Amino acid sequence: MSARDLRTVDDLVAAGLVAPEAAPGLARVVDRFALTVTADMAALIDPADPADPIAAQFVPSPEELVTRPDETPDPIGDDPHEVAPGVTHRYPDRVLLKPTHLCRIYCRFCFRRDRVGDGEANLSEADLDAAMAYVAAHPDVFEVILTGGDPLVLSDRRLGLILDRLEAIPHVEVVRIHSRVPVVDPERVSAATAALLRRRFATWMVIHVDHPRELTERAAAAIGRLVDAGVPVLSQTTLLAGVNADAETLEALFRRLVTLRVKPYYLHHLDRAEGTARYRTTVEEGRGLMRRLRGRLTGIAQPTYVLDIPGGAGKVPIGPDPLTEVGEGEGGTRRWSVEDPNGTRHDWEG
């Protein structure tokens, strides 16, 4: 395996992932959008395969500098809900807390690609104090979601201090950590890290994983350490053309996850971040894939297909709807046509 992280275009050329003549153009791309490919992910890439699904997620492309009219720096519209630096409060019972803008790896399709990477990096002490004060002052906040950036780029000591402070706020009953680290840099998640997460509140981990090949034996071991420590693990996946937009890949991914004791949580329709057009699929494709998984894949491996409505209106399920209304029923009920997993329709009233 590649012994080290790839952090520059020169590193990509040396690893055989980019042709030397493409380097100057890509230097402009990585000037704008941060680059790191972890050693674990670099080792998975087959440089001879131009369609490699791991390379497709992490190796930059000149197309990233082409912005379509419907692409924006804040595609899901979180900015208006930022109530303090690093704190986003869009839904009443949960807040996002972003202790860092850094990631361990940079996905080329990231919806926060405009803010992650260099620049502000970590939240200052004063901003962290203000964030904790905000949570403490809002008793409706049942859950704090640590995201970023990737909270697991912080040291165990720093992460532990944040959890200690949240533990002192009695109404925080759940802390959720969104991270790609258990998959892309599994050695970072030691047994001690996992033990550190077990708290007065329930700590949940949501890992981001897009392709079954990412779930190496090392990633499987890191996930095992989390679950064994009593941290329930969920997953989220972005539906990506050129990576996972086919039923076989998704089925293999979701099956592997449940064997690792991970519940597939969300399948995200791609957000329209700048320069990400090469990953687009249509909602009809996404629904078709969900339809194919329904019935042939165990129910515990089925995620909810969701869209974050541009402009800040929120996340909504957009999976196939098996019910079509066909008329009025008796006594206030309605008549429906309901589609079974084989595509056959049945009349039903309710």
Ligand SMILES: *Cc1c(COP(=O)(O)O)cnc(C)c1O
């Ligand atoms: C996605 C998101 C959440 C979490 O939503 P869940 O449906 O609970 O996973 C919370 N706050 C914001 C601003 C979000 O974008």
